[in-house]
Amino acid sequence: xxxxxxxxxxxxxxxxxxxxxxxxxxxxxxxxxxxxxxxxxxxxxxxxxxxxxxxxxxxxxxxxxxxxxxxxxxxxxxxxxxxxxxxxxxxxxxxxxxxxxxxxxxxxxxxxxxxxxxxxxxxxxxxxxxxxxxxxxxxxxxxxxxxxxxxxxxxxxxxxxxxxxxxxxxxxxxxxxxxxxxxxxxxxxxxxxxxxxxxxxxxxxxxxxxxxxxxxxxxxxxxxxxxxxxxxxxxxxxxxxxxxxxxxxxxxxxxxxxxxxxxxxxxxxxxxxxxxxxxxxxxxxxxxxxxxxxxxxxxxxxxxxxxxxxxxxxxxxxxxxxxxxxxxxxxxxxxxxxxxxxxx
Numbered sequence: 001x002x003x004x005x006x007x008x009x010x011x012x013x014x015x016x017x018x019x020x021x022x023x024x025x026x027x028x029x030x031x032x033x034x035x036x037x038x039x040x041x042x043x044x045x046x047x048x049x050x051x052x053x054x055x056x057x058x059x060x061x062x063x064x065x066x067x068x069x070x071x072x073x074x075x076x077x078x079x080x081x082x083x084x085x086x087x088x089x090x091x092x093x094x095x096x097x098x099x100x101x102x103x104x105x106x107x108x109x110x111x112x113x114x115x116x117x118x119x120x121x122x123x124x125x126x127x128x129x130x131x132x133x134x135x136x137x138x139x140x141x142x143x144x145x146x147x148x149x150x151x152x153x154x155x156x157x158x159x160x161x162x163x164x165x166x167x168x169x170x171x172x173x174x175x176x177x178x179x180x181x182x183x184x185x186x187x188x189x190x191x192x193x194x195x196x197x198x199x200x201x202x203x204x205x206x207x208x209x210x211x212x213x214x215x216x217x218x219x220x221x222x223x224x225x226x227x228x229x230x231x232x233x234x235x236x237x238x239x240x241x242x243x244x245x246x247x248x249x250x251x252x253x254x255x256x257x258x259x260x261x262x263x264x265x266x267x268x269x270x271x272x273x274x275x276x277x278x279x280x281x282x283x284x285x286x287x288x289x290x291x292x293x294x295x296x297x298x299x300x301x302x303x304x305x306x307x308x309x310x311x312x313x314x315x316x317x318x319x320x321x322x323x324x325x326x327x328x329x330x331x332x333x334x335x336x337x338x339x340x341x342x343x344x
Contacts, residue, residue, distance in 0.1 A: 016338045019331045023066040026076060026084070030062045033085040037132060048113055048125040052092050055108045061087045064217070065192040067335070068210050070328035071314075072200025079140050080199055086133045086149070087192050093129035094156055094188075096122050101160065102247045106240070144198055152191035159183025167248040170258075170270050177252045181222040182215070189218030209313045213332065216310035221339045223303035226251040227296060230287050232343060242283040245272055252302075254286075256295035265289045307336035 020027070038049045062084035069080045098104070099112040100119045106112055114122040130153070137149055163180055166172050193214030197207040229244050230253055244251050250269065258266045268281045268289065275281075290296060311333055 014327070014330045014334045016334070016341075019067070019334055019338060020063060022327055022331050023063050023070070026066050026081060027059055027063060029081045030059065030066075030084045030088065033081055034088060037085065037089065037136070041128065041132070044121060045125045045128045048096075048117055048121065049092070049129065051116070052096065052107075052113055053088075055110055057108065059088060060221075061091050061188060061192045064189060064214060064335070065196045067328055067331050068193045068196025068214070069200050070196075071326070071332055072197045072202045072206075072210070074326065074328075077199040077201075079142075080196070082136055082139065083145065083195050083199065086136050087188065087195070089129045089133045089136075090149070090153065090156075091188060093126040093133070094160075094184075096126035096129070097160070100126075101164070104243070104247070142198075145195060148191050148194050148198065152187045155183045155187040159187070163249065166250070168273050168276075169248075170250060170266065170273060172250040172255060174252065174255055174259075177250075177255055178219070181219055181252075185222040185225075186215045186218030189221065190214035193217075209315060213310045213313035216306045216313065217336050217339060220303045220306040220310065220336055223252060223299055223306065224340060224342060226253055227299055227303070228343070229253075230290055230296060242278070242286065245269065245283075245286070246277065248273055248276065253290050253295045253299045256298045257290045257293040260293045260295060265293065303340060307340050310336045 014022075034053050035050075038046055038053055040046075041049060065084045065087055066076065066080055069077050095107065096113050099107055100114045100122050103114075104112045105115045113125065117125075134146075134149065137145055159180055159182075162176075162183060166176060166180070190211045191214070194207060194211040197210040202210065226244070229242055229251065232241070240246070245254065250273075254265070254269055258269065265286070268286055271281050272278060272286070314329060314332055
């Protein structure tokens with residue numbers, strides 16, 4: 001839900017550092033929980049999950065859950081640390097399975113799990129992470145939490161199936177791309193925000209508003225991810241530039257470039273999809289064509305639109321009926337800008 005302009009209140013923003021400082025101690029506890037879960041796993045799984053969880057990452061999804069929980073309740077609710085670890089384990093499971101499906105060699109600048117341990121062990125480790133996540137969530141004894149987790153997990157799997165159906169196809173529309181972004185990325189962001197709301201005692205419109213906040217922030221995140229494939233270095237990305245196209249994925253910047261009448265771009269994209277490699281077309285040539293078409297600016301504008309939509313969802317009211325203007329509110333108002341400005 002997006003609140004009308006008349007019901008919104010301007011909230012002072014924080015810096016990116018202040019956002020994470022607000023939940024830094026809690027994120028440390030999340031790391032400890034993740035380490036415990038990994039250490040307790042069956043040895044072949046533990047080795048792989050320890051490697052993956054130790055590979056960095058901003059822990060943005062656990063941070064989002066914790067911030068939304070603080071926004072809803074004014075403090076950390078019981079179970080928030082466990083559920084923050086749950087969403088990170090779910091995210092890690094999707095990364096393992098994605099790399100197997102894509103045949104990816106690197107993840108966050110290091111060899112991917114499947115390139116080190118093979119597809120069979122990686123798939124099973126991803127399955128274990130899914131099951132362990134739900135076992136941890138069951139400890140909350142809250143059917144609403146399980147409903148949220150089941151829904152977002154189903155949507156992520158559906159997103160992967162949708163993407164598989166489009167792999168290698170040049171006929172991917174803007175609607176297709178945004179639907180994929182919603183299922184593969186934004187639904188987990190939305191679920192994190194909703195879980196924070198549920199733990200904080202929100203329901204109805206206020207719960208929906210935070211879930212919508214997460215969905216829009218997640219869409220902005222994915223669009224920036226698509227942009228970085230064309231604008232960032234391989235070192236910052238932690239994977240080769242234009243790896244999406246090499247894997248047969250046509251993302252929004254490419255869709256916009258081809259829509260803008262760049263016949264040459266369409267022909268080159270078709271050739272890469274057919275060859276499944278940059279053999280007769282150089283990646284820098286496609287990057288240049290996309291930049292010249294205005295597609296990157298169009299994608300960036302849409303990412304900003306979703307970030308603004310996310311901010312417009314913040315309207316939690318305290319017991320006196322006034323809009324909350326706490327540190328958590330300021331952090332959530334700032335987070336979409338942090339998503340827009342990230343470089344990896």
